[in-house]
Amino acid sequence: MKKILTVIAALSLLAISAGAQELGNFAFGRGPQVVSPEINGDKTTFRLNANYATIVNLVGAWMENPYGQGIPMTKGEGGVWEITIDTPSPEIYTYSFIVDGVVMSDPLNVFVQRDGSRYLSMLMVPGERTENYFEAKKQHGTVSHRWYTSKILGIDRRLTVYTPYGYEQNPNKKYPVLYLLHGAGGDEEAWSSMGRAAQILDNLIEKGLAEPMICVMPNGNPNQMAAQTLGLPTTEMDWRDPANRTSYVRSLCEEIVPFIEKNYRAIAKPSSRAIAGLSMGGGHTISASALYPNMFAYFCPLSAAGALTPEQAAALKKANPKLYWVACGNTDFLWKGSLELKKLLEDIQLPGFEFYESDGGHVWSNWRLYLNTLAPKLFK
Amino acid sequence: MKKILTVIAALSLLAISAGAQELGNFAFGRGPQVVSPEINGDKTTFRLNANYATIVNLVGAWMENPYGQGIPMTKGEGGVWEITIDTPSPEIYTYSFIVDGVVMSDPLNVFVQRDGSRYLSMLMVPGERTENYFEAKKQHGTVSHRWYTSKILGIDRRLTVYTPYGYEQNPNKKYPVLYLLHGAGGDEEAWSSMGRAAQILDNLIEKGLAEPMICVMPNGNPNQMAAQTLGLPTTEMDWRDPANRTSYVRSLCEEIVPFIEKNYRAIAKPSSRAIAGLSMGGGHTISASALYPNMFAYFCPLSAAGALTPEQAAALKKANPKLYWVACGNTDFLWKGSLELKKLLEDIQLPGFEFYESDGGHVWSNWRLYLNTLAPKLFK
Numbered sequence: 001m002k003k004i005l006t007v008i009a010a011l012s013l014l015a016i017s018a019g020a021q022e023l024g025n026f027a028f029g030r031g032p033q034v035v036s037p038e039i040n041g042d043k044t045t046f047r048l049n050a051n052y053a054t055i056v057n058l059v060g061a062w063m064e065n066p067y068g069q070g071i072p073m074t075k076g077e078g079g080v081w082e083i084t085i086d087t088p089s090p091e092i093y094t095y096s097f098i099v100d101g102v103v104m105s106d107p108l109n110v111f112v113q114r115d116g117s118r119y120l121s122m123l124m125v126p127g128e129r130t131e132n133y134f135e136a137k138k139q140h141g142t143v144s145h146r147w148y149t150s151k152i153l154g155i156d157r158r159l160t161v162y163t164p165y166g167y168e169q170n171p172n173k174k175y176p177v178l179y180l181l182h183g184a185g186g187d188e189e190a191w192s193s194m195g196r197a198a199q200i201l202d203n204l205i206e207k208g209l210a211e212p213m214i215c216v217m218p219n220g221n222p223n224q225m226a227a228q229t230l231g232l233p234t235t236e237m238d239w240r241d242p243a244n245r246t247s248y249v250r251s252l253c254e255e256i257v258p259f260i261e262k263n264y265r266a267i268a269k270p271s272s273r274a275i276a277g278l279s280m281g282g283g284h285t286i287s288a289s290a291l292y293p294n295m296f297a298y299f300c301p302l303s304a305a306g307a308l309t310p311e312q313a314a315a316l317k318k319a320n321p322k323l324y325w326v327a328c329g330n331t332d333f334l335w336k337g338s339l340e341l342k343k344l345l346e347d348i349q350l351p352g353f354e355f356y357e358s359d360g361g362h363v364w365s366n367w368r369l370y371l372n373t374l375a376p377k378l379f380k
Numbered sequence: 381m382k383k384i385l386t387v388i389a390a391l392s393l394l395a396i397s398a399g400a401q402e403l404g405n406f407a408f409g410r411g412p413q414v415v416s417p418e419i420n421g422d423k424t425t426f427r428l429n430a431n432y433a434t435i436v437n438l439v440g441a442w443m444e445n446p447y448g449q450g451i452p453m454t455k456g457e458g459g460v461w462e463i464t465i466d467t468p469s470p471e472i473y474t475y476s477f478i479v480d481g482v483v484m485s486d487p488l489n490v491f492v493q494r495d496g497s498r499y500l501s502m503l504m505v506p507g508e509r510t511e512n513y514f515e516a517k518k519q520h521g522t523v524s525h526r527w528y529t530s531k532i533l534g535i536d537r538r539l540t541v542y543t544p545y546g547y548e549q550n551p552n553k554k555y556p557v558l559y560l561l562h563g564a565g566g567d568e569e570a571w572s573s574m575g576r577a578a579q580i581l582d583n584l585i586e587k588g589l590a591e592p593m594i595c596v597m598p599n600g601n602p603n604q605m606a607a608q609t610l611g612l613p614t615t616e617m618d619w620r621d622p623a624n625r626t627s628y629v630r631s632l633c634e635e636i637v638p639f640i641e642k643n644y645r646a647i648a649k650p651s652s653r654a655i656a657g658l659s660m661g662g663g664h665t666i667s668a669s670a671l672y673p674n675m676f677a678y679f680c681p682l683s684a685a686g687a688l689t690p691e692q693a694a695a696l697k698k699a700n701p702k703l704y705w706v707a708c709g710n711t712d713f714l715w716k717g718s719l720e721l722k723k724l725l726e727d728i729q730l731p732g733f734e735f736y737e738s739d740g741g742h743v744w745s746n747w748r749l750y751l752n753t754l755a756p757k758l759f760k
Contacts, residue, residue, distance in 0.1 A: 052481035054434070101432030104484035110497040110608050117490040119499060124611070135610050138536065144524035147545075156518065165527075168643050228490050230515050231504070263548050 032078040036108040037095075037123050044087040044123070046095075047108065051079025053099050060095035060123065061363070062088035070098055090127025091365050092196070094120035113194050116185045117228065132372050136202035139165035143198050145188070148259045152251040155235060158226035159256065160188045162198050162215040163264065164205050174265045176272035176379040177214045179252065179296075180371070181281025183303075187227035188219040191371075194364045200372050211379040213274075216260055220281055222248040246291065249284055253292045271322065274298030274378045278367045279334075282306070286341070293319040298352075298378050300325040302370045303362050305337020313348045320351050323377055327356040327370045334362065412458040416488040417475075417503050424467040424503070426475075426486065431459025433479050440475035440503065441743070442468035450478055470507025471745050472576070474500035493574050496565045497608065512752050516582035519545035523578050525568070528639045532631040535615060538606035539636065540568045542578050542595040543644065544585050554645045556652035556759040557594045559632065559676075560751070561661025563683075567607035568599040571751075574744045580752050591759040593654075596640055600661055602628040626671065629664055633672045651702065654678035654758045658747045659714075662686070666721070673699040678732075678758050680705040682750045683742050685717020693728045700731050703757055707736040707750045714742065 036047040046058050059070030073081040094113065096103045105112060106121040113122055124130065141164045149156050164175065180197060182190035191197040197215060204210035219225075222244070225232040237244055261268040273296045277285040282304020289299045290312040299321055308316065316324075324345060328338035338355075345353045356373065360366050416427040426438050439450030453461040474493065476483045485492060486501040493502055504510065521544045529536050544555065560577060562570035571577040577595060584590035599605075602624070605612040617624055641648040653676045657665040662684020669679045670692040679701055688696065696704075704725060708718035718735075725733045736753065740746050 048482070050480070050482045052435075054480070055432075099482050099484075100430070100434070100480050102428070102430045102479050102484070103487060104479075104482070105499070107483060107498070111611065112494075112499060112609075114492075118487070119485070119492055135606075135612050140527040140536065140538070142524050142526040144522050146522040147520040156520065158520070226515075229492075231491065232515050 032080055034080055034108065036106055037121075039087055039123075039125065042087050043084050044125075045082060045084045046073070046097075046106065048073065048081045048097050048099070048106070049079060050075075050081050050099055053081070055098075055100055056081040057098040058083050058085075058095065059098060059103075060088075061093040061365075062091070062123075070096075073097075087125055088123075090125045090129045092130060092133055092368070093123045093125070093365075095123055096120060114189070114229070115194060129369070132200045132203035133196045133368060134203075135199055136206050139206045140202055141165050141198060141205075142167065143192055148256065150251045150255050152247055152255060153222050153235070153237070155225050157219055157224075158188055158230070159219060160192050160217040161260070161264070162192070162201060162217070164212040164214070165202065166212060167214075167265070171265075174267045175212055175214045176274070177216060177257075177260055177264075177266045178298075178375070178378060179256070179273070179275045180215055180217050181220050181252075181275070181277030181284050182217070183220075183277075183279030183281055186281075187221065187224065188217055189227050189229075191217045194367075195371060196368055197371060200368065201375060204372070204375050210375040213375075213379060214260070214264055214266055216256065218252060218256055220248060220277075220284060222251065246287070249287045249291060252284065253288060253295055257295065270295060270319075271297045272379060274300065274323075276300035276302060276325075276371070276374060277304070278302040278370075279304055279362065289316055289321075289324070293321075297322040298325075299323070300327070300370070300374050301341070302327045302367060303329065303332050303334055303338075305334045305341055307341070308344065313344065313350075317348050317350055323352045323354065324350055325354045325356060325374055325377065327358065327366075327374070329358045329360040329362065329366045331359070331361045332366075412460055414460055414488065416486050417501075419467055419503075419505065422467050423464050424505075425462060425464045426453070426477075427488065428453070428461045428477050428479070428486070429459060430455075430461050430479055433461070435478075435480055436461040437478040438463050438465075438475065439478060439483075440468075441473040441745075442471070442503075450476075453477075467505055468503075470505045470509045472510060472513055472748070473503045473505070473745075475503055476500060494569070494609070495574060509749070512580045512583035513576045513748060514583075515579055516586050519586045520582055521545050521578060521585075522547065523572055528636065530631045530635050532627055532635060533602050533615070533617070535605050537599055537604075538568055538610070539599060540572050540597040541640070541644070542572070542581060542597070544592040544594070545582065546592060547594075547645070551645075554647045555592055555594045556654070557596060557637075557640060557644075557646045558654045558656065558678075558755070558758060559636070560595055560597050561600050561632075561655070561657030561664050562597070563600075563657075563659030563661055566661075567601065567604065568597055569607050569609075571597045574747075575751060576748055577751060580748065581755060584752070584755050590755040593755075593759060594640070594644055594646055596636065598632060598636055600628060600657075600664060602631065626667070629667045629671060632664065633668060633675055637675065650675060650699075651677045652759060654680070654703075656680035656682060656705075656751070656754060657684070658682040658750075659684055659742065669696055669701075669704070673701075677702040678705075679703070680707070680750070680754050681721070682707045682747060683709065683712050683714055683718075685714045685721055687721070688724065693724065693730075697728050697730055703732045703734065704730055705734045705736060705754055705757065707738065707746075707754070709738045709740040709742065709746045711739070711741045712746075 034047040038045045056073045057070040073083040109121045111122040223235045282301035285301040286306035293316040414427040436453045437450040453463040489501045491502040603615045662681035665681040666686035673696040
């Protein structure tokens with residue numbers, strides 16, 4: 001017994017040194033051992049081993065111009081480039097280094113998010129605003145990637161399903177469902193990665209601030225089977241063709257909702273169904289309220305705009321939604337459109353209508369805030 | 381109706397141009413539109429927009445020295461660096477660019493895998509060997525990230541569970557379970573990302589080559605709640621302390637196996653339990669065969685070494701395993717240790733013993749091959 005355990009321990013050490021890695025360490029192993037990013041109270045330092053680089057810049061989402069060239073870092077001993085900034089206010093920010101004109105993520109930072117086809121490093125500043133964006137202390141739900149068949153779209157498709165902590169331990173309990181839709185450029189992983197949806201729901205539910213709920217995050221690109229990281233072919237369907245325009249919302253309401261209610265312990269009635277979406281997904285949400293007003297009791301278009309015909313508005317009003325929560329940032333390029341939607345819904349005196357104005361624009365910091373704000377309003 | 385749809389379509393276009401992106405496109409938007417990598421039959425080209433770089437190299441896992449400086453790329457028109465190589469034999473390879481001495485992944489390639497704390501671009505060369513590493517044509521299982529409580533380790537921990545296509549549609553069917561363990565430096569995402577476990581099992585099951593099975597991929601670092609990408613604290617437990625050494629294997633056999641058999645429709649008997657693991661996980665597998673010889677009928681240590689006491693060997697023989705499949709690459713640093721294990725198991729004439737020799741060393745190309753080879757042998 002002792003012998004085999006010694007062997008196992010030795011093995012582990014060997015394997016650690018070999019690192020189970022296919023490529024060498026280069027910059028990681030060669031330069032000085034440094035940490036990046038390092039948050040020290042109100043100062044944050046970024047570092048990069050780049051002894052042979054000529055210019056290294058830092059660009060981050062907290063900057064006035066996150067689309068610019070960023071700010072220069074300074075080369076120090078051993079070829080470590082460094083910059084210390086005032087820690088930005090609590091939020092999850094993306095950032096990159098620009099090394100001799102080439103944008104790259106921070107090789108010392110394991111926290112990375114994928115935004116479409118791009119991988120960006122994350123700076124996670126703790127604070128009251130971000131409290132629910134970090135992992136919950138104790139109670140974690142399950143996040144699954146699952147497939148369903150869409151006859152309307154003619155393909156099998158992947159979706160992400162969050163079931164709350166306790167779902168499996170309470171086999172007779174049924175749960176309400178939030179359908180949470182991403183924007184253009186996103187996919188079925190957007191809300192669970194950039195949106196921190198599982199963390200936000202875990203925390204809210206653990207604190208008793210939100211009802212335990214299932215959250216379904218489908219892929220909103222009707223020509224796509226799954227996120228492009230799976231390498232699957234897309235269909236040639238022209239989804240701007242009038243005949244196809246409503247296909248996605250139809251597939252959502254006529255295929256995904258029944259699929260979820262068949263395969264999960266979901267409460268299959270409107271008062272236990274909510275739909276929320278950002279940007280393009282906000283358009284889908286508005287469209288669902290126009291085309292399926294009786295299916296959901298909660299509609300939350302986020303950073304989106306869209307109109308309803310008088311007939312649709314009347315049908316929606318008659319459906320008597322519990323909540324119609326329109327949220328937008330006041331520097332968003334869709335701010336004006338959101339105000340138009342607000343006016344339309346106020347004019348018809350829609351039950352449950354609420355308008356939520358935030359600072360900022362068309363960015364994930366707002367969408368995380370909106371999810372954290374709207375989830376406690378659901379299913380009460 | 382028409383109006384709202386027009387608005388939605390317009391919205392989608394707007395949102396696409398805004399890109400839902402928090403940082404600008406820099407190199408992506410500025411330079412010429414290029415593709416990387418591009419496989420053209422027996423030639424493969426890599427490209428990088430890097431007008432201001434002085435030296436750009438390519439280093440890949442197919443090279444004779446994947447730990448070296450790689451090979452130089454050539455700067456062409458518009459600042460696009462390029463190199464064309466002979467397409468390596470079918471496999472999934474990792475590669476990086478080295479830009480003025482700094483290692484980075486390929487910004488034009490959406491296929492990325494995380495190896496511990498590092499993100500590496502993937503070159504996926506199709507062919508007979510890799511056929512099962514790509515997404516299955518039609519039948520996809522579900523991949524879940526789920527939490528369980530370990531009293532032995534004193535923490536809640538995350539594991540990855542694959543349930544095969546049809547699991548949900550056949551609510552009365554029970555399934556055998558493969559416990560699949562990663563190596564040092566890995567975590568509960570290693571097999572499902574680098575190991576392509578879901579793709580391999582989907583394909584084998586779809587083709588009728590493997591039995592439909594559940595596959596459980598736990599986190600084998602006993603001081604860790606989950607992959608470091610979740611940012612959770614680690615415990616201070618010294619898992620090399622003799623008192624703690626067996627904790628992980630105990631937690632696996634006494635906590636994870638019962639958890640799975642309680643929460644999934646698993647067949648709860650030895651002939652429907654298999655355990656396989658690579659490197660450190662191979663050590664765990666050997667350890668399970670020494671400490672719990674009657675729990676599993678299938679043991680598959682991969683690229684690993686380890687010994688059994690005479691008493692353990694006798695108990696294992698008495699347990700009469702259906703398969704004890706030892707696999708190793710003939711250039712692996714554990715090749716000799718594998719041969720010693722082979723000799724030990726041959727000497728005792730262990731039922732079910734098989735030895736599988738492959739080319740190559742301690743790398744994922746072998747571990748994917750081993751999973752693809754061993755899964756059809758299970759539960760027949």
